[in-house]
Amino acid sequence: MNTPKERIIDTASILFHQQGYNSTGINQIIKEANVAKASFYQHFKSKDDLCLAFLNARHEYWFSELISYISEFKSTKKRILNAFEFIIYMNEKEDFRGCSFLNILSEISKEQGNILTIIQAHKYDLREFFAKELGDELLAAHIYLLFESSIIESQLFKSNEIVEKSKKIVNSLI
Numbered sequence: 001m002n003t004p005k006e007r008i009i010d011t012a013s014i015l016f017h018q019q020g021y022n023s024t025g026i027n028q029i030i031k032e033a034n035v036a037k038a039s040f041y042q043h044f045k046s047k048d049d050l051c052l053a054f055l056n057a058r059h060e061y062w063f064s065e066l067i068s069y070i071s072e073f074k075s076t077k078k079r080i081l082n083a084f085e086f087i088i089y090m091n092e093k094e095d096f097r098g099c100s101f102l103n104i105l106s107e108i109s110k111e112q113g114n115i116l117t118i119i120q121a122h123k124y125d126l127r128e129f130f131a132k133e134l135g136d137e138l139l140a141a142h143i144y145l146l147f148e149s150s151i152i153e154s155q156l157f158k159s160n161e162i163v164e165k166s167k168k169i170v171n172s173l174i
Helices: 004-019 026-033 037-043 047-070 076-093 100-105 113-134 137-157 161-173
Strands: none
Touching: 004 026, 004 037, 004 047, 004 100, 026 037, 026 047, 047 076, 047 100, 047 113, 076 113, 076 137, 076 161, 100 113, 113 137, 137 161
């Protein structure tokens, strides 16, 4: 069985992803993680601190999955095209819930700058991923924007149609 801290983060991950950050209360997390309130506050000073832990864990998980998903491909073109296939994979796995980082971004206030910083770092790392893969900053920015819009549009319409169209555009660009 996982430690109380791990259970709290795992439970928050599911609830934040399914219900949203603001709609998920600490008491629900404590109850569903099967931990005492004291255990929660031993590990996290606030819901925002838990959110930071969730986003850091999500960042590690998401990039690990992405790299694993494209690792069998050697050519840049195939790696980039399969990054878009990764969106389809995640959409099917997570029922088109979209990007956890952008979902939380839409729920935070300007006073939650520490959460914003984690979200920005995640997106920066994604832009750097494309820049490193492609070796061309302008092309990488173009692909990154297609990638991000594919995530958003597929979440909005619960469809991979725009992801498939983006792959065709990417195929013509590389």
